[in-house]
Amino acid sequence: MPHTQQLLSSSLLLLTSVIALSAFAEADTQHYPVDIQSCNRTVTFEKQPKAAVSNDVNLTEMMLVLGLQDKMVGVTGISGWKTLDPILREGIGELPELSPKYPTKEVLLGADTDFYFAGWNYGMKVGGGVTPETLAPLGIKTYELTESCTHIMQKSKASMDDLYVDLLNLGRIFNVEDRANKLVKQYQKELQDFTTTLTPLPRPVKVFVYDSGQEQPFTSGEKGMPTALIEAAGGRNIIDDVAKSWTQIGxxxxxxxxxxxxIIVNYGDVTAQQKIDFLSQQPALQDIPAIKNKRFVILEYVEATPGPRNIEAIKHLAKAFRS
Incomplete structure (x- = not known):
């Protein structure tokens, strides 16, 4: 009798598992196909990607925050420029870095990639060897980072909606819409709750974003995420009249x-302090109020680019603007 009960229990467990898997498969089937707007393209996904690759730290964190590690085969474009953040390293787990900088088609094919999450100047270059057009014949679908669309089409000023759109689109692509919707609502509420507690400023603080460069500074204009972060914190990007995301200026x-x-964007071989020292030691820059008053605020690269750390970046900036 106990043996019979054990067999019956095992059979019920197996049947329950089969029903659960069937329900999951049916839900998956009902969800697809889905049409996703990616920059100026409509991309149709007939099924859930199973071998995804993300480029750069911020895009990878979007995948991780949605719990998509098990749908990924690797990452690219991190260690060639940046030190991997301990939090990100833990989240990636055993996922390999397939290429320290931008990947080639061969690298993506070698990993049997079926989905590439990248952006223009975030893993792809206009006219380069890896683009949505060059990957499509290889069976690799591409979704482009919304902020980066400005490189190939007309786009409005950067806003937090750029981040929200990407998270929601990834949710639809991978059939985790509920997860993505909850996350975006959480971010929106957190930001709204925070901004309502801020002490109003008499006028927006004038802010310059310094990424790098000595002969000419590399900075962020109207189309770059720093503009959205600065405005949400109560400031104004001094080159928000330049219709570029990241650019050089005199x-x-x-x-x-x-x-x-x-704002000092911190990444790469030149430290944030070295960048501050460089700016502080230039005779021609000594009358700039920020330098005269030593008002520098450091943002990590992963905070200054579209990604899950943008809300914390806004909080950090808001405090600095009021100190």
């Missing part, structure tokens, strides 16, 4: 616009 323009705060 030092003369920075001097003329007299920023009150300078």
């Amino acid at each position: 030092w003369e323009s920075i001097i003329d616009r007299a920023p009150e705060v300078i």
Whole structure:
């Protein structure tokens, strides 16, 4: 009798598992196909990607925050420029870095990739060897980072909606819409709750974003995520009239616009302190209010680019603008 009960119990467990798997498969089938807007393209996904690759730290964190590690075969474009954050390293787990910088088609094919999450200047270059057009014949679907669409089409000023759209689209692509919707609502509420508690400023603080460069500074314009972060925190990007995401500009323009705060984007071989030292030691820049008053605020690369850490970046900036 106990043996019979054990067999019956095993059979019920097996039947329950089969029913659960069938229900999951049916839900999966009902969800697809889905049409996703990616920059100026409509991409149709007939099924859930099973071998995804993300490029860069911020895009990878979007995948991780949605719990998509088990749908990934690797990452690219991290260690060639940046030190892997301990939090990100833990989240990636055993996933390999397939390429330290931008991948080639051969690298993606070698991993049997079926989905590539990248952006223009975030893993792809206009006219380069890896683009949605070159990957499509290989059976690799591509979704482009919304902020980066400005490189190939007309796009409005960067906003937090750029991040939300990407998370929601990834949710639809991977059939985790509920997860994505909850996350976006959480971010929106957290940001709204925070901004309502802020002490109003008499006027927006004038802010300059310094990424790198000595002959000419590399900075972020109207289309870059820093503009959205700065505005949400109560500031104004001093080059928000430049219709670029990331670009070079002359030092003369920075001097003329007299920023009150300078954001240092921290990554790569040159440390944030070395960047601050460079700016502080330039005779031509000494009358800039931010330099004169030593008002620097450091954002990690992963905070300054579209990704899950943008809300914390806004909080950090808001505090710096009011100190």
